[in-house]
Each structure stands twice: as C-alpha cells, then as structure tokens.
Amino acid sequence: MSIQDGTGVEPLSFDTSVAHPARVYDYWLGGKDNYEADREAAEQVIAANPNVLPGVRANRAFLRRAVKYLVQEAGIRQFLDIGTGLPTAENTHEVAQAVAPESRIVYVDNDPIVLAHARALLTSTPEGATAYVHADARDTEKILQEAAEVLDLSQPVAVMALMVLQYVPDAAHPGQIVGALMDAVPAGSYLTISDTTRDIDLERVTEGTNRLNTRMGATQLILRTRDEMAGFFGHLDFVDPGLVPLPQWHAEADPAHIIPAYAGMARKS
C-alpha cells in the first residue's frame, strides 16, 4: 500500500518538534501551517537576515513571472513542479490556469503531509488537471512514471525546481536529477530553477543558514555559487537574461532589497 492511493499505513515520521523547510517557508510567507519549532527557527533566521522576508516574497513573484512567461510566451501547457511546498497564494496551477485553463500540472513532494495539503487544496479548473506525486526529487523514475499518467511527455513540459535543489546535497547530484527529468521531455521543454546563493550578502546569508540548519532535521540548506547552479542547466539554452539575481529575472519593478538568490530558465532544443 502506498501513500499514493491514500492507504498509507506506514508510520509517519513527520516530526513537529524540529523545523521543517516547507513550514518555515510558510511562516515567512505569512501562512498559518506551521508549528512552534518552525516559528522559532524562522524568527531566528529573520533576526540574522531580515531580507529573508522580501526574499521569499520575491521568489513567489518570480514563480508568477516565470509561469506567465511559460504559458503566454512559450505556449507551455504542462508543468512538472518539484518541491510543491505548502499551498499559498498563486500556486503554479493557479497562475497557469488563469491564462490557460486547460493547463495540466503535476506537483511532486516527498513529504506526505505537504502532499496531502496540495491534494486537498490545489485543485484544478475543470478544463485542466492537477495531480500529486509522492516522491523524493531523487526518484526521477517514479516521478516520470506517475507524471506520465497526467502529462503527455511527448509534448513540451516546463520542469520547475524553485528553492528546492538547495535542499539536495552534492552527493545526491542535483544536476543529474534535473538532467534526467529534462532527458525525458521533448525539445521545446523548459527548466526553471531558483536557489539561495552564497555569492550575495554572504555574511548574513551564512548566519541565517546556520541558524536554520541547526534547527532542521535531516534536511539541510546548501548554499551554492552561481557557477554551481549554472551547471544544473547542462546544455540547455538560457532564456534571456540567463541565470541572474532572482529579482532581476524579467523584473517588473526595481528590487528594493538585496535578495541572495539566483533564478534562471532554459529551453531544450
């Protein structure tokens, strides 16, 4: 029995006494799906680096701009969203389906409780579809197999990995993970990535990250450089302006804060 058909009889290892990245992120975004350990960790990070708040909001704004671009400019109607997180305002399917209601979105998360939220609260327009895959990002075989039930993998797909590869250690080869996903989709598909970086505002970012990591369980935030992140895109062709500081990607307004993150989108040709 798997969690996928819901008869998940395996004991849940969901520990509310340590901070969890999805719930900390929820707190930073003003959500209410978090516990004491998450709030404490989130506040500790804010104290070390107040820019974390504009940072997470900037990442949501980037998601919005990226998905709009993919639907409106690139004509994409299929999305594979890795690391769904807890539902918030303007989730991937809502942004996509607002423009193209027939859009189909597969959300992937390794956390059964995050996934239960997605399944219950991220529901599709009647014209489109949303589906939920319970898998670790590393298990690309399972992701692709289950995504294929909802997405036509012979047609272009936008793979989204926003603020998620930063939780995948080098030993698990984040570049190979997105590489395997992009290998399974046809030319005309896109890869979109955002991650926290050590290249910008290093001192405060390091302190904030240390505070977070000591309060989280096995999952740890890894700060990478722009070059390391650029490697995740392999031989794909960057959409202008390339891999840039996150607020600058198709910016709608001048960023008012220093956001220690890069974002980029690339196309498979």
Next chain:
Amino acid sequence: MSEGSDDGLPADAPLGSAVVRMMLGAQLRRLREGAGLSPEAAGYQIRASRSKISRMETGRVGFKERDVADLLQLYGVTDARVLTSMLELASQANAQDWWAKFGDVLPDWFEPYLGLEAAASLIRTFDLQFVNGLFQTEAYARSVASIGLRGAGAAEVDRRVGVRIRRQELLTGARAPRVWSIIDEAALRRAVGGPEVMRGQLRHLAEIARLPNVTLQVAPFRIGGHDAAGGAFTVLRFAEPDVPDVVYIEQLTGAMYLEKRADVDHYLDVSNRLGARSLNPAASMRFFSEVLREL
C-alpha cells in the same frame, strides 16, 4: 472564548456577530499598536473617546464601516485585500445573522460557531459518529435532530433541520469557503435513520465531494488507530493574516472554542496526520460506493 465570554455585550446582540466583532477588534488593536498609536490618537481620528476605541477593540460594540475605513487609513493599511477583508468583517459584524430567528432552537454555545463558520476561508473537519452537519441530507439531519431531542415536538425538529439545511448554503455561496473534511468510516457505516436514509446520505456525500471547493477523505477502519482519539472537531481558518485559527469541539451539553496557539497546533497536527493517512479524494469516492453497496 467559551461560554460566558460574551459579558459586556448587549443582551440582544446575536452572538455570531459578536465573535466576528472580537476578531475584527483584535485585528484593529494589532494594527493600531503596529502603527505606534495610542487609543486616544485613534479615537481622535473617528471623533470617539479612548474608551470607545477600547470597546471596539474588545469586540463589545458594533462598528461603523466608515469608522473602520478611517482607522485603517490612519494605521497605514493600503493593501487592497486586507482593506476589503476587514470591511467585509465589519459588515458581517453588524449584519443581522440569519440564524437569529432560530434562537429558540439553537443552544447558545452553538451560535458563535455559526458566526465563525460564515467568516472562515478554510474549514477543516474530522467527523467520527455522524456525517458533518454541512453535508447532511434533510432526512439524515431529521434523524440526528430526533435522537438528540427525545420527546421534542415535530415543530422543534423541523426548525432544527431548517437551520442545518440553511447552513449548507455556505458551501455554494458567493464567498464559499474551502472545506477539507475527513470522515471516519464509522460515520459512514452507522446507518442513522435506517438503510434508506443512509443510502441517500452516501449518495449526497459523493455529490458534495464533486464541489470544486470541497475535499472529502475517508479514514477507513483499516488504517487502525489514529490521532483524533478525542473525537470530532473542526478547525476554522480566516483569510485575515492576524486572526488565529479556531478549533471547535462540540460536547453533549456545550462546546469548546480553542484559540491558544498550542491547542490549535495540536489539532492542526492531528488533522495533518489524518489527511496524510486517509484515503485520497478519488479513493474516498470509491469508498462511498463500496459502503453503499454493502448497506
């Protein structure tokens, strides 16, 4: 916010509105304090006394929407969504609640729930013994009302059923909340009102589950024991960022309204675990048919 917390309210005020007033008041206080303003300064803005501001902030008086708008402006609130939702709350706080005319059949501890439910953006429920009131058919509701009211007259049962059916308009209304409900298999197997009534109820659940804003999940017996050991409960969430979730737990002779963060956290955790362990929505739909066949 249990029984008796309404002292200071005019006796004729519907309690549902009172709860909404408390929510709005608490939020106004946070915004005022956030803006670093004294109650006197706030009062000056709306030509009111310090004590009027204090009564507003504790939810003990009604709100003029104009006053709320002026205060929000003074507090520097410019986010259109926050403005709209606060003004919506103000209008609800003053509205004559539809259930006021059912006062004779509504226990006073239940009325505040109706006010909160109407203001919620997300309703999460766990039901164990009975199908949730929001999903009951008229026949099922009639059976439940009759059980609780041995010896009650038909007219009283009718009125109780009337409240329940009226309440359900919430699900399809213009401001319909999202509802995420977990139903223990026990509530589906217990043939309240007999097999015929229960068959109708199960078909109705399958219809409700098709509403775009409703997610139903069954917690089948085969998952074994689960975290909701204490029984049925509801968690209400409000769109306003500063208004905390409220847990509602009904007992035989009263109800508890839990707002303390530690209590709310506990019930959220239980809901979350149940949500992850229960059948997913599609499998739950199949489960309704299965129970229907076996009935």
